[in-house]
Amino acid sequence: MSTALGTPTLEDTYAQAVPDLVVPWAAAPVRDPQVVVLDEELAAELGLDPETLRTSGLLVGRVPEGVRTVAQAYSGHQFGMFQPRLGDGRAVLLGEIVAPDGTRHDLHLKGSGRTPFARGGDGKAALGPMLREYAMGAAMHALGVPTSRGLAVSTTGEKVDRDGGALPGAILARVASSHLRVGTFQYAAAHEEPTPVRALADHAIARHYPHAADADEPYLELYRCVVDAQASLVAQWLLVGFVHGVMNTDNTTISGETIDYGPCAFIDGYDPTTVFSSIDHAGRYAFGHQPMIARWNLARLGECLLPLIDADSDTAIEKATTVVQSFTQSYDGYFADGMAAKIGLAEPDYQLIADLLALLGTEKTDWTTFFRALSQGTARDLFLDREAFDSWAARRDALTDPAAVAAMDRVNPVYIPRNHLVDEALTAAEAGDLAPFHELLDVVRRPFDERPGLERWTEPGTGPFVTYCGT
Numbered sequence: 001m002s003t004a005l006g007t008p009t010l011e012d013t014y015a016q017a018v019p020d021l022v023v024p025w026a027a028a029p030v031r032d033p034q035v036v037v038l039d040e041e042l043a044a045e046l047g048l049d050p051e052t053l054r055t056s057g058l059l060v061g062r063v064p065e066g067v068r069t070v071a072q073a074y075s076g077h078q079f080g081m082f083q084p085r086l087g088d089g090r091a092v093l094l095g096e097i098v099a100p101d102g103t104r105h106d107l108h109l110k111g112s113g114r115t116p117f118a119r120g121g122d123g124k125a126a127l128g129p130m131l132r133e134y135a136m137g138a139a140m141h142a143l144g145v146p147t148s149r150g151l152a153v154s155t156t157g158e159k160v161d162r163d164g165g166a167l168p169g170a171i172l173a174r175v176a177s178s179h180l181r182v183g184t185f186q187y188a189a190a191h192e193e194p195t196p197v198r199a200l201a202d203h204a205i206a207r208h209y210p211h212a213a214d215a216d217e218p219y220l221e222l223y224r225c226v227v228d229a230q231a232s233l234v235a236q237w238l239l240v241g242f243v244h245g246v247m248n249t250d251n252t253t254i255s256g257e258t259i260d261y262g263p264c265a266f267i268d269g270y271d272p273t274t275v276f277s278s279i280d281h282a283g284r285y286a287f288g289h290q291p292m293i294a295r296w297n298l299a300r301l302g303e304c305l306l307p308l309i310d311a312d313s314d315t316a317i318e319k320a321t322t323v324v325q326s327f328t329q330s331y332d333g334y335f336a337d338g339m340a341a342k343i344g345l346a347e348p349d350y351q352l353i354a355d356l357l358a359l360l361g362t363e364k365t366d367w368t369t370f371f372r373a374l375s376q377g378t379a380r381d382l383f384l385d386r387e388a389f390d391s392w393a394a395r396r397d398a399l400t401d402p403a404a405v406a407a408m409d410r411v412n413p414v415y416i417p418r419n420h421l422v423d424e425a426l427t428a429a430e431a432g433d434l435a436p437f438h439e440l441l442d443v444v445r446r447p448f449d450e451r452p453g454l455e456r457w458t459e460p461g462t463g464p465f466v467t468y469c470g471t
């Protein structure tokens, strides 16, 4: 069913394809909605009129009659422990929008009230974390990393209780190419009847990897595609210095987009052991662990697909194992290609890259600053042990013509959302001052152009490097 809604039309192909994986559910009514930020560029990409969006109430869940909004079921491994029933506890899927360019996008609300999946939660979200998700999605998009994106954040006029304090409540309207997660497959597989993994897999193929439908082994091809998309995604995270923070299987997408910006942050100094989340005591989701964890999560997806991959279970395991093992090689290739571009090489040199990482790790050199300094010829000044840098640099047979230097500057950002400045902007926003948040957005939306007056955005924080884990 699709329903006209002024300009946009909300479709529900997901709910139709897998009705057992959704619960019809409406967003809770909002007393006093105020749109705090709206991404007009994203609205335009979707063919939506910003003014209609601001006034129609759609951004807090007011949909025209006949639109069937749903909460989606999913399971997940959280910090390695399987939780059979998670799902949208505080979210609803409003529907799918087909943009003028023909691409399909979910429009989803986060913080829109309790659903049957809420368990103990209040169904709400606080303004700070929703603004964090909005800003991080905008930053990642500007950096060219596949991501879900905030369309808008609205305050609800109500307070939410967090850590004993009352914070402004908010709803994030989020756009993603879908909300299919590894955890969605886990839910379908764990609840055999009547939730068909096959129908879910067919929907995923049609939506994200249509060529797989024509492959000899469509479900194996689907698996291959997801493994490859995640290998590419996680390589891009490491290349920009991003730590997701909660890489549970329910936060791992089938599309290969980044989703759920909780306790996430960008590193300052290079240190693979960096952990930002205050709840990640064992460092499971540390910066340098992310490729290994992605592969672990993808193995969980493979388990769900086994019955579709081959009727003989040994054969299915053998085929799926080959695919998940290919993650490492794919990841290494994406990462090495990306590093070659960052340091101005025509071809990856694995040893040179490994030695650079060791060098940067020794002094915890600022990851973002280093690569821009390298193209400017000032990287040496960043090191205490300059001879160590000199001997590495002497081995680097870099491209030196101006076009090559400019190409480096197109992949190495000047500005990232430095964690201490993000926290500063969110604290101000929660106190009613949005100016620092708008500055943050302005900075991260143009990450590659150096601009005067933004020097403090290139300075690392002084720690402690823990993001607040508020929701």
Ligand SMILES: Nc1ncnc2c1ncn2[C@@H]1O[C@H](COP(=O)(O)OP(=O)(O)OP(=O)(O)O)[C@@H](O)[C@H]1O
Residues within 6 Å of the ligand: 086, 087, 088, 089, 090, 091, 110, 114, 117, 118, 119, 120, 121, 122, 123, 124, 125, 246, 250, 251, 259, 260, 261, 262, 471
């Ligand atoms: N305040 C809350 N009320 C109800 N359920 C919640 C609340 N906070 C989190 N949950 C649920 O806990 C689970 C894990 O939460 P997590 O923080 O990963 O997801 P999320 O951030 O709410 O959503 P998403 O993954 O879509 O970005 C999900 O099932 C989520 O819906």
Ligand SMILES: [Mg+2]
Residues within 6 Å of the ligand: 250, 251, 260
């Ligand atoms: Mg989540």
